[in-house]
Every structure is written in structure tokens, then in C-alpha cells.
Amino acid sequence: MEGLLPELEMIRQDFPILERTLAGGHPLVYLDSANTSQKPQVVIDAMVDHLEHHNANVARAMHQLGVEASEAFEGGRDKVAAFLNAPSRDEVIFTKNASEALNLVARSLGDARGIDTGAAQWDRLGEGDEIVITEMEHHSNIVPWQMLAERTGATLRWFGLTDDGQLDLSDIDALITERTRIVSLTWVSNMLGTINPVADIARRAHEVGAIVVVDASQAAPQMPVDVVTSGADLLVFTSHKVVGPTGIGVLWGRRAILEQMPPFLGGGEMIATVAMERSTYAAIPHKFEAGTPPIAEAVGLGVAVDYLTSVGLDAIRRHEETITGYALEGLATLPGVRILGPRTAEQRGGAISFEVEGIHPHDIAQVLDSRGIAVRAGHHCAKPAHARFGVQSSARMSSYLYTTPAEIDAFIEGLAHTQRYFGTVPTTTGVGA
Amino acid sequence: MSSSAPGQDLDALYQEIILDHYKNPLNAGLREPFEAEVHHVNPSCGDEVTLRVHLEGEGTEAVVADVSYAAEGCSISQASTSVLTELLIGRPVREAAVVHADFLELMHGRGKVEPDEDVLGDGIAFAGVAKFPARVKCALLAWMAWKDATSQAGGGAALEAAAPTHPTAQEDPS
Numbered sequence: 001m002e003g004l005l006p007e008l009e010m011i012r013q014d015f016p017i018l019e020r021t022l023a024g025g026h027p028l029v030y031l032d033s034a035n036t037s038q039k040p041q042v043v044i045d046a047m048v049d050h051l052e053h054h055n056a057n058v059a060r061a062m063h064q065l066g067v068e069a070s071e072a073f074e075g076g077r078d079k080v081a082a083f084l085n086a087p088s089r090d091e092v093i094f095t096k097n098a099s100e101a102l103n104l105v106a107r108s109l110g111d112a113r114g115i116d117t118g119a120a121q122w123d124r125l126g127e128g129d130e131i132v133i134t135e136m137e138h139h140s141n142i143v144p145w146q147m148l149a150e151r152t153g154a155t156l157r158w159f160g161l162t163d164d165g166q167l168d169l170s171d172i173d174a175l176i177t178e179r180t181r182i183v184s185l186t187w188v189s190n191m192l193g194t195i196n197p198v199a200d201i202a203r204r205a206h207e208v209g210a211i212v213v214v215d216a217s218q219a220a221p222q223m224p225v226d227v228v229t230s231g232a233d234l235l236v237f238t239s240h241k242v243v244g245p246t247g248i249g250v251l252w253g254r255r256a257i258l259e260q261m262p263p264f265l266g267g268g269e270m271i272a273t274v275a276m277e278r279s280t281y282a283a284i285p286h287k288f289e290a291g292t293p294p295i296a297e298a299v300g301l302g303v304a305v306d307y308l309t310s311v312g313l314d315a316i317r318r319h320e321e322t323i324t325g326y327a328l329e330g331l332a333t334l335p336g337v338r339i340l341g342p343r344t345a346e347q348r349g350g351a352i353s354f355e356v357e358g359i360h361p362h363d364i365a366q367v368l369d370s371r372g373i374a375v376r377a378g379h380h381c382a383k384p385a386h387a388r389f390g391v392q393s394s395a396r397m398s399s400y401l402y403t404t405p406a407e408i409d410a411f412i413e414g415l416a417h418t419q420r421y422f423g424t425v426p427t428t429t430g431v432g433a
Numbered sequence: 434m435s436s437s438a439p440g441q442d443l444d445a446l447y448q449e450i451i452l453d454h455y456k457n458p459l460n461a462g463l464r465e466p467f468e469a470e471v472h473h474v475n476p477s478c479g480d481e482v483t484l485r486v487h488l489e490g491e492g493t494e495a496v497v498a499d500v501s502y503a504a505e506g507c508s509i510s511q512a513s514t515s516v517l518t519e520l521l522i523g524r525p526v527r528e529a530a531v532v533h534a535d536f537l538e539l540m541h542g543r544g545k546v547e548p549d550e551d552v553l554g555d556g557i558a559f560a561g562v563a564k565f566p567a568r569v570k571c572a573l574l575a576w577m578a579w580k581d582a583t584s585q586a587g588g589g590a591a592l593e594a595a596a597p598t599h600p601t602a603q604e605d606p607s
Contacts, residue, residue, distance in 0.1 A: 362478060362507035362571065363447075370443045378478040386479075392505050393479045421443070422452070422508075 001405055003322030005315055012402050014040040014307075026372025029407045029414075034190055034218060034351040034398030035376050036240045039304075043244060046303040047296045058295055059269060059286075073295050076302030077285070083305035084235070084252050085226040091258060093251040093285045094293050098217045099140040101236035101251035102184075104264040104288060105213055106144035109182060110152050111262045117233070118256065120209025122181060127153035130179045132210075134159040134167055134196075135388055136189045139381040141215045145184060154181070161388050165192040165341035172204055180210040187219035187230075191382040191396070192341030193324070193348035195219075202231025211257065217241055221400065222320045222349055224313040233257050239297065244304030248297035251288070258284045265290040308401075316401045320350035323399045323408060327352055330412035335425060337415070340389050351398035353380065356415065358424035361395040367418040373411055445561030446568070447508065454512035454555065459519050464501035468586035473578040475570050480506030482514060482575050486582040488526065493594045495526045495587065500579060509559075509568050514575035516555045526583060526591035532556075534595070536576055540569050 005011060012018050015038045020028045030038060050072055056065035058073045074089075081089040095101040109115070115122045131145050135158050149156040157175055160168045167185075176183060183205040187198050202212040213234045216225050220237035227235055234257065238249040253261075263270055263281055267290035272280040281287045308316065325345035331337050336357030342348045356364055361377035368375055376396045379386050386392060397411055419425045463470075467485035474481045487499035500518045504511055517536075521529040535552050536559070544564035548557040562572045583592060 360507035360511075362480075362509070362568070366446065366565070366568070367443060383479065392481070421447075 001322060001326070003318045004405070005311065005319045005401060007311075008319075008402070008404060011311065012404070014042070015402050016041055016044075018402060022372040024370065024372070026370075029371075029373040029410050031397040031399060031403070031407065031411055032374045032376050033221070033400035033403070034241070034349075034396065036246070037221060037243045037400055038402065039245065039300075040243055040307055042307055043300045043304045047245060047300040050296050050299045055296075057292055069295060073293065073298045076298035076300075079302035079305050080250055083220075083225075083309060084250075085228055086252055087228065088255060090284050091252055091255055093253070093258075093288045094298055095236075095249040095251055095288075096247065096294070097240075097249040098215065098236045098238035099144075099249075101249050102140055102213070102215065103144045104251060105184075105234050105236070105253075105261075106148040108261040108264050108288075109211065110148045112260060115211070115257065115260045117209050117211055119206055122209075125152045125154050125181055128179060129154040129181045130157055130177070131155070131182045131184070132157050132159070132175055132180055132205075133183075134185045135161050136165075136167070136192055136194060136382065136385045137184075137186055138190050138215065138217070139383070141184055141186060142384065145182075155179075159185070161192075161385070164343070165189070165194050165389075166347075167194070167196055167201075169197075169201070172201070176201075176204050176208055176210065178208055180205065180208050182213060183210050184213035184215070186215040186217070187225075188216075188222070188349040188351075189341065189382070189385070190218050190351060191353050191380045191385050191394070193351045193353070194342055195223075195347060195349060199229065199231040206231070218349055218351065221308075221316075222313075223317045227252050239301040239304065242301075242304055243307060244301035245297045248294040248301050250301075253284075255284065258288075261288075263287050263290070267291050269293070311401060319401055319403075320399060321345045323403050323405070324348060324350050324352065326405055327397060327399065327408045327411070330408055331415075334412065334415055334419070336419070340391070340394055350400065350403075351396055353394040353396040355391060355394055356419065356424075359418060359422050361393045363422065364395045364415070364418055367421055368411070368414045371410070371414050371417070373414045375411075442561065442564070446565055448558040448561060450555050450558035451508060451512040454515040455508040458504075458511055458515040460499075460501060460515070460522065461503075462501055463503050464499060467499070467501065469582040469584075471578050471582040471585065473574055473581065475506070475510070475574055477570070478507075480504075480510045480571060480574055482506070482510070482578050484514075484575060484578040484582055486579065486586045486588070488583070488586045488588050490525075491587075493527060493591045495591045497521050497524050497526055497529050497583070497588075502575065502578075504575065506574065507568075507571050509562055509571040510574045513559065513572040516559075517575050517579060520554050520556060521579065526588045527595040529583075530592045530595035533576060533580060537573070539563060540572055 054068040056069040058070040081092045205212045211233045214232035216237040221241045234253040240246040270290040338355045340353040365377035467487045470485045482504040484502040488495045489498040
């Protein structure tokens with residue numbers, strides 16, 4: 001099959017969990033990578049090695065282990081900076097996850113007395129100001145902005161969606177106006193799979209002096225993310241979806257913006273000096289990293305992004321597109337299957353949400369699981385996007401760099417089996433939303 | 434069709450009785466009169482039920498005159514709602530509370546509790562669900578809603594009169 005990673009079998013051997021068999025002797029078919037990715041041996045080994053041989057706290061220990069741990073931790077930052085093509089390593093901030101990174105941004109932008117974006121000079125965010133998001137956001141890129149709007153009196157607005165799951169940009173000039181202070185959107189939808197024209201939207205946002213926040217949680221795993229050309233002023237992603245460990249996420253921001261943003265959490269590591277009356281803060285990135293950071297996790301994340309870079313993000317994107325196209329073809333052969341989101345692989349990432357007539361998504365996931373096939377069922381933390389398409393929940397299969405066409409075959413056969421099991425083989429043929 | 438591995442016996446989960454209730458739910462729809470209406474959701478998956486309770490009689494003598502509902506969810510949650518109405522409508526709240534407690538005990542039993550058909554009727558079909566921890570919440574959605582609604586409808590005293598003998602009759606902690 002043209003477009004697959006040529007070394008696919010070798011790559012699979014890098015991921016020990018793919019050798020698992022599940023109840024009933026079924027080999028694991030892991031199609032839930034948009035939820036969390038599996039981890040290659042090099043990431044596991046790097047974390048174990050760190051804990052076995054180099055463990056100490058960072059930035060404060062004067063002893064040899066402390067130096068080694070600090071170097072390993074900061075080495076993770078260098079690797080992430082390279083992965084993102086960040087102009088400076090200081091622009092890479094470690095958080096707990098992407099949700100925390102978005103909350104940091106929303107909280108800090110709301111606390112800022114004013115910000116000079118280069119294109120506009122703001123006062124403190126307040127009534128009359130607008131924050132623009134989209135209807136396809138993950139809850140983590142909706143709720144923090146709702147909270148910010150509530151706190152400041154600013155108004156929350158959003159892009160709607162077209163019937164084929166794209167952002168409706170027809171009213172972009174009415175939506176992004178002189179009142180717009182922040183535009184926050186996902187690069188790739190975790191539910192619809194849609195790849196958004198982030199740079200185009202950022203251009204419009206910058207014309208009015210707004211700050212552009214990009215949720216790259218689904219983009220970073222499967223396509224090259226270059227923060228310089230992305231158009232983002234601030235960009236977040238999470239380690240556990242890029243074959244790294246849980247417990248660590250990333251906020252990247254333009255230095256000029258980050259330096260004007262007040263701290264999020266106060267505490268150790270984020271200060272320059274503390275007196276009882278007041279404190280001064282450390283420079284970025286440490287200003288935003290209060291407390292002992294996730295050290296072994298940063299080591300693991302560094303190795304994870306290096307792993308993806310060594311395979312090649314362009315090649316991974318091609319692989320995902322090929323597998324996604326193959327899955328879309330397979331789904332089209334099944335009667336009663338409705339795909340939510342774009343129906344061509346070029347327009348989307350490697351997550352496909354779908355409905356099967358007469359069978360609830362939970363029941364689909366349950367029957368697939370009995371055959372060793374792991375998919376997600378539910379609202380995928382995107383309830384508004386589901387509501388837009390008139391569905392309460394959906395099933396979602398999501399592939400990654402280790403997914404094979406044979407696994408897609410098993411998934412399609414599993415779905416056909418599910419329809420037979422529930423005795424609901426509909427008469428309509430598989431067409432989309 | 435069933436796989437033999439423990440914990441993955443699909444046919445134990447999807448008993449005929451459950452699929453029958455799913456395809457032909459009993460007492461569906463929202464009806465008048467009612468004293469309380471509640472809306473419960475399962476936040477992890479989005480299953481929802483709007484459930485109304487109509488009680489007749491006072492205090493500990495109250496009777497479940499009607500339970501009506503509009504529900505959206507998987508086969509397990511839909512069938513469980515249907516079975517609930519079949520079991521509880523027409524019973525004194527005190528008795529219904531005992532059925533409720535037995536059903537909860539069964540669902541939290543991890544497949545180790547032997548259900549009593551005299552008490553649970555078609556509810557015994559859910560014994561298999563207890564072996565699938567991820568699905569227990571589906572089966573309990575309507576039952577939690579019923580207890581909440583009955584309490585709000587003025588049935589609290591009757592519920593309490595029955596509850597102490599069943600230590601498992603408490604809110605789902607998960």
C-alpha cells in the first residue's frame with residue numbers, strides 16, 4: 001500500500017504493548033491513539049534509566065546527581081524546542097498537560113494589566129472585549145475561556161461548523177473584529193478529524209491585534225508543527241499523545257507575549273527573590289513552572305519527540321493519511337454507517353468518529369473490545385460538536401504510526417460482526433453526515 | 434458466538450432479556466401527573482435520562498404510582514430503565530427501596546452476588562453486567578435518578594424506612 005511507513009514492522013517492534021493478547025486470545029488492535037498513544041521502548045527505557053541512575057531534584061541540588069537531573073530535564077526542553085522549531089528554548093514551558101497549559105494561558109491573560117501584542121496595545125481584559133473559539137473544540141479549549149469571560153465580563157463567541165465538519169469561515173470578518181482580544185482554536189479536531197487553516201485564521205486575528213492560541217494536541221502527534229509558520233502566539237500540546245508519558249504537557253509562546261503574562265501558580269522555582277512584603281519573578285520559562293516539575297516525564301517526552309523526528313513527521317502524516325483513507329473506504333462498504341466530519345483523508349487527521357444505525361456507540365465499543373479491538377465511545381470531550389451534528393455520542397477509531405492495514409481490516413470485520421450480533425444490518429448504505 | 438475468556442462473555446452481558454427491553458422499552462415517555470422530575474447524566478459517556486416519579490399516599494405509606502422517562506443511551510442503560518419501571522411501578526416505596534438496594538448490590542457485586550429472581554424479576558439479567566465494571570454506571574443511571582426523584586417527590590421517609598437493612602444501598606461512589 002503506497003504511503004505507509006516503509007519500516008512499519010520495525011516500528012511496531014518498538015512498541016512492546018502491541019505484542020499483547022487480550023481476553024479470548026485476541027491480539028490487541030489499538031485504535032484509540034487520539035485518546036492516548038502507546039509508548040516506544042526507548043521512552044520507557046529513558047525514564048527507567050533516569051530514575052535508576054540520575055534521580056535528584058532539579059535546579060537546586062548542588063550535588064552531582066542534581067546536576068545530571070537538571071541537565072536531563074533541561075535537555076528535554078531543548079528537544080521539545082527543536083521539535084516545535086521554537087526560536088528559543090526559554091519559550092517552552094512544561095505544564096501538567098494540555099488542559100493545564102490552556103488554563104494557564106486563560107488565567108494569565110485575564111490577570112494581565114495590559115499587553116502589547118506588537119499590533120495592538122491592550123488594557124486589562126473586560127466588558128466589550130471578545131474571545132473567539134470554535135464549535136469543534138475539546139472541552140479543555142472551551143471551559144477555561146467560559147471561565148475567563150465570566151471572570152472579566154468579556155464576551156465569548158465562536159465559529160460554527162459546516163455540514164461536512166469544516167469551520168464555517170463565511171463570517172470570519174464579522175466574528176473577528178476590533179473587539180477581539182483572543183482567538184483560540186484547535187489545529188486538528190479530536191472528534192471530526194478536521195484540519196483547520198490555522199495560519200489563515202491567525203492572519204485575520206493578527207490584523208485586529210488579537211492573540212492567537214492554538215491547541216495542537218491532535219496536530220503535534222501526526223504532522224509537522226512549526227510554531228514560527230503556524231501563526232500561533234501561544235500553542236499547547238500534551239506529551240502522552242506524542243508517544244511520551246502522561247503527566248507533562250507543553251506551552252510554547254512568543255517571548256514578547258510570555259514576558260508580559262503574569263505567573264499562573266506561585267511557589268518555588270518561579271521566583272527571583274521573595275521577601276515577606278513582595279516577590280519578584282524568575283524569567284521565562286521558570287516563571288511559569290512553580291514547584292518541582294515532572295522531571296522523569298520531561299526526559300521521556302524529550303526522547304519521544306526525538307523518536308517521532310527520527311521517523312519523520314512528514315512520513316507519519318503520509319502514513320496516517322493512507323491508513324485513514326483505507327479506513328474510510330472500509331467504513332463505506334458497511335450499511336448504516338455515518339461518518340462525522342470530512343470524508344476525504346487529505347482534509348483530516350487520523351481520528352474517525354462514526355455512528356452505526358441502531359447500535360449505541362458503547363455497545364459497538366463493547367463488542368469490538370471482545371475481539372481485542374480498542375476504540376473510544378462517548379462524546380470525546382466535544383459535546384458541542386456532537387450537538388452540532390445532532391448526535392449525543394459517537395464511536396471513534398484513531399490510528400497512529402504503528403497502525404497497519406490488517407488492523408483496519410480487523411476493525412471493519414469487527415463492525416460487521418457487531419451488526420450481525422445485534423441483528424441490525426440496515427438497508428441504507430454507508431454515507432456520511 | 435460468545436468468547437470463552439473470563440470477563441469477556443458478551444452473551445452474559447447482552448442477555449436476550451436486556452436486548453428485548455432495549456428494542457421494546459416498557460413505560461417509555463414522559464407522563465402526567467408527577468411530583469418530581471430529575472435529569473441525570475453519565476458525564477463520562479453522555480448517557481442521559483429525564484425521569485418523573487408520581488407517588489400516591491403519604492409518608493412511609495407512599496406508593497410508586499408511575500415512573501415515566503425519556504432516555505438516551507446504550508442498550509444497557511435503556512434496558513435497565515425499562516426494567517426499573519416494570520419492577521417498581523405499583524409497589525409501595527418501602528418495597529421499591531428494597532428492590533433498589535438489591536439491584537445496587539447486584540451491580541456492585543463484580544459478578545459474585547447471586548440475584549434473587551423473586552425480588553429482581555427481569556433485573557437478574559443484569560448479573561452479567563456486573564462483570565463489566567465500565568458498564569455498571571450505564572445500568573445504574575436510571576436507578577440513581579429514580580431514588581433522587583422519589584426523594585424529591587416526598588418519598589424520603591418511605592425510602593429511609595426500608596434502606597437501613599441494605600448497607601450497599603448508597604449512591605454509586607464511582
